[in-house]
Amino acid sequence: MSTLLSLRDLWVEYGDKIVLEKVDLDIAEGSFVSIIGPSGAGKSSLLRVILGQESPTRGTILLDGAPLAPECGPDRGVVFQRYSVFPHLTVLQNTMFGLECAQAPLLARLFGAARTKARAEATAMLEAVGLGDNLHIYPAQMSGGMQQRLAIAQALIKRPRILLLDEPFGALDPGIRADMHGLITQLWREFGLTIIMVTHDIREAFSLGTRVLALDKRRHDPHAPHRFGATAVYDLPLRPREEPEA
Amino acid sequence: MRWVNRQISRSDRLLWGAAPILLLVLLYIFAAAGRHAANPSDKILPLPSGMAQAMSSLIFERDMLSGQYLFWADTLASLQRLGLGLGIATLVALVLGLLLGALPPVRAVLGPLVTAIAVIPPIALLPVLFIALGLGETAKVALIAIGVAPVMLRDIAGHVAALPREQIIKAQTLGAGSWQILIRVALPQALPRLFQAVRLALGPAWVFLISSEAIASDVGLGYRIFLVRRYLSMDVIIPYVAWIALLAIAMDVALTWGSRRCFPWAQGANH
Numbered sequence: 001m002s003t004l005l006s007l008r009d010l011w012v013e014y015g016d017k018i019v020l021e022k023v024d025l026d027i028a029e030g031s032f033v034s035i036i037g038p039s040g041a042g043k044s045s046l047l048r049v050i051l052g053q054e055s056p057t058r059g060t061i062l063l064d065g066a067p068l069a070p071e072c073g074p075d076r077g078v079v080f081q082r083y084s085v086f087p088h089l090t091v092l093q094n095t096m097f098g099l100e101c102a103q104a105p106l107l108a109r110l111f112g113a114a115r116t117k118a119r120a121e122a123t124a125m126l127e128a129v130g131l132g133d134n135l136h137i138y139p140a141q142m143s144g145g146m147q148q149r150l151a152i153a154q155a156l157i158k159r160p161r162i163l164l165l166d167e168p169f170g171a172l173d174p175g176i177r178a179d180m181h182g183l184i185t186q187l188w189r190e191f192g193l194t195i196i197m198v199t200h201d202i203r204e205a206f207s208l209g210t211r212v213l214a215l216d217k218r219r220h221d222p223h224a225p226h227r228f229g230a231t232a233v234y235d236l237p238l239r240p241r242e243e244p245e246a
Numbered sequence: 247m248r249w250v251n252r253q254i255s256r257s258d259r260l261l262w263g264a265a266p267i268l269l270l271v272l273l274y275i276f277a278a279a280g281r282h283a284a285n286p287s288d289k290i291l292p293l294p295s296g297m298a299q300a301m302s303s304l305i306f307e308r309d310m311l312s313g314q315y316l317f318w319a320d321t322l323a324s325l326q327r328l329g330l331g332l333g334i335a336t337l338v339a340l341v342l343g344l345l346l347g348a349l350p351p352v353r354a355v356l357g358p359l360v361t362a363i364a365v366i367p368p369i370a371l372l373p374v375l376f377i378a379l380g381l382g383e384t385a386k387v388a389l390i391a392i393g394v395a396p397v398m399l400r401d402i403a404g405h406v407a408a409l410p411r412e413q414i415i416k417a418q419t420l421g422a423g424s425w426q427i428l429i430r431v432a433l434p435q436a437l438p439r440l441f442q443a444v445r446l447a448l449g450p451a452w453v454f455l456i457s458s459e460a461i462a463s464d465v466g467l468g469y470r471i472f473l474v475r476r477y478l479s480m481d482v483i484i485p486y487v488a489w490i491a492l493l494a495i496a497m498d499v500a501l502t503w504g505s506r507r508c509f510p511w512a513q514g515a516n517h
Contacts, residue, residue, distance in 0.1 A: 051415070051419070053415055071418070072415055072418035072419050073418065073419065073421075074419060074420060074421035076419055077419050077420075078415065078416060078419050080412045080415075080416070082410075082412065083410035083412035083413055083416075084412060084413075084416055085416075086413060086416075086417075086431060087435070087511055087512075088434040088435050088509070088511050088512070089434075089511075097417070097420055097422075097430065098420035098421055100430075101417075101420055101421040101422040101423075101426050101430075102421045105423070105425075105426070106425075107429075108422065108425075108426040108429060108430045109430075138510070138511040139511075140511060140513075151416075154416070154420065155416075155419065155420075158419070158420055158421060160419070
């Protein structure tokens with residue numbers, strides 16, 4: 001597998017507090033990377049930097065060999081734990097949003113044939129995540145699990161190079177969470193996705209991922225705990241990507 | 247049962263809510279009847295019959311001087327000023343509020359200015375407006391607009407700035423730029439809040455309207471009240487005040503209903 005994303009000597013500091021130090025990673029195309037680690041170990045910081053929401057203090061990030069702009073873009077999709085969907089749009093409108101933004105820079109709305117086409121594409125994507133029967137309801141009328149399904153459909157319709165998941169199933173009931181695990185594994189295979197997932201749940205990290213990264217501090221100064229940052233202390237390749245059955 | 251747990255049914259609520267109002271009306275009628283028994287030409291607490299008589303000439307008869315039905319001319323003039331002032335304020339608040347709330351550079355440039363304007367008591371600006379814009383309609387509309395716009399603007403800007411950061415990030419990962427985020431993410435979510443802001447601005451807007459009409463005008467609800475005060479005409483003042491209250495309530499109800507109609511998603515069905 002070729003390398004899709006490389007982090008080179010990455011540092012993230014807030015003031016004199018060092019969150020991440022000297023992170024060097026190569027992420028292969030098609031892999032499912034789980035990131036675990038104690039609270040405050042910089043899991044979410046790492047994800048925000050890859051997402052482009054924050055820029056690293058030092059170091060470079062290469063996507064397909066080209067340096068990343070320090071801004072979010074459609075090449076990296078994201079699903080947060082909460083607030084990932086737009087409350088004022090219906091399920092279908094939420095999913096069409098990404099298509100409308102790309103094709104209608106001025107109005108961000110499509111009309112006529114282009115709209116029908118976008119509608120069909122969005123409907124197909126919603127059927128893939130199991131929301132085919134709920135196209136016209138608002139997020140406030142949906143359960144947490146359905147909202148996360150919608151957030152995934154919304155992100156996937158842009159065909160992102162990488163899908164970033166920030167504790168996507170953390171707020172869900174155990175039963176729903178198992179369903180979502182099945183769904184994300186299936187989508188990962190079907191669409192050939194590259195996924196980076198931050199999670200608190202170690203079982204989830206090992207059962208879903210093809211590779212598990214554990215972030216923690218290598219060194220600890222009891223008098224100045226903030227002066228050492230975290231880095232990948234364990235990097236466990238679990239299994240090669242399984243090819244989908246033909 | 248504890249008082250915090252006592253729920254009043256819908257029909258009972260109507261009854262209980264009407265009780266204090268009816269009680270006040272009754273008290274007034276008793277007091278007025280008492281005064282009229284002692285002095286039949288009392289002007290301070292007019293009886294309902296006196297009010298009806300005074301108002302009927304204003305409502306149904308043309309004024310000899312101007313040839314207009316004074317009550318309707320007053321109402322029309324006041325509503326026009328109020329509508330124009332509130333309309334301008336709403337538009338300014340929406341456009342600037344969106345820009346200020348969603349775009350940090352605009353907030354950095356205009357934020358302090360808006361704060362500075364918001365702390366000036368609008369009535370203190372009235373002389374400036376009269377000098378700059380003359381005593382006509384413009385100054386009155388301007389007073390209402392300047393009086394209510396800053397508060398509405400800051401409310402909208404605050405609401406937009408408080409939209410979850412995740413939504414703005416998500417929109418960008420879906421390919422949206424600043425303009426698209428403004429019109430597709432920020433604007434629709436600011437609108438229900440705008441309806442609320444207009445509702446809350448109605449009170450101050452009426453205050454500014456009546457003030458400016460009292461100082462310099464020749465028609466309007468506020469003008470009439472302050473004019474007939476010279477003749478102790480409580481039989482006109484009380485119905486006019488009641489009419490103003492009725493208009494304000496009607497606007498408030500219409501805005502609440504409109505907001506509920508237009509933004510079903512904002513009603514928080516069950517989540």
